[in-house]
Amino acid sequence: MVRPTRLLVTVKTYPIISKKYIELVCTAGLKEDGSWVRIYPAPFRFIEATNQYRKYQWINLKLERNPKDKRPESYRPLDIDSIELGDEVPTGNNWFERRQLVLKSGQIFHSLNEVIELAKANKLSFATFKPTEILDVIIEKHRPLEDIQRREFADALRQQGSLFKTIPLADVDLMPRLPFKFKIKFLDKENRQSSLMIEDWEIGQLFLNLRRSKTETEAALGVKSKIMQMSENRDLHFFLGTTLQWHFVAPNPFIIVGLFYPPIRKQMELF
Secondary structure (H helix, E strand, O other), rough: OOOOOOEEEEEEEEEEEEEEEEEOEEEEEOOOOOOOEEEEEHHHHOOOOHOOOOEEEEEEOOHHHHHOOOOOEEEEEOOOOHHHEEEEEHHHHHHHHHHHHHHHHOOOOOHHHHHHHHHHHOOOOOEEOOOEEEEEEEEEEHHHHHHHHHHHHHHHHHHHHHHHHHHOOOOOOOOOOEEEEEEEEEEOOOOOOOEEHHHHHHHHHHHHHHHHHOOOHHHHHHHHHOOOOOOHHHHHHHEEEOOOOOOOOOOOOOOEEEEEEEEOOOOOHOO
């Protein structure tokens, strides 16, 4: 009998369409010992509303190794609808509890070369990473052709039906596709300069919120400004994850799947 895994959700990426599951969110989190777990597939927005988990919330879920995904942290839910929601970890006392769970329990990397080499050896595909300096946020426009393909694909999915019992078969309301890609340019402790795409749901939602009152370009610049402010005013860390497609073949298979940004502690708080 499989026992539920207790997991603190720390990563939810912006939803993407899926040929098999209609729409997916990369969900990942930390066990109590600080080790990472990736939950795939996770059709988050089609889970019953009472079971939809929040970031920094404990959940209990029965998982098994995913035979189609050889990355060490990858598991699949035995029954996504049987998820049990637990307490949310608060941000009080300068994020003390969250710091303990994320930064004290787990390993923090400062060298991008190190995590890339570990990924190539298939020893990890998730990591908490501390950049030395944020240099820029790069904004890239998606190609218009991709929008056309997405609409055609979404129409086909509505005709196809669902593999998950809680997903409506005919009324699939997909999340809007973002018109821009965002990349963070940074330095690590070895002075290596890199640019990694960020696919955090919070960043995508920030763009959509800004877009309500601004042009697309203004909203994109607002996202850039917010990330740069975090780099200056917060103790910014990246949650890095690889994609299944590129894990074994890309020179650098990582993207930024989440941000961890507790307040910067004063010197007196360190003791």
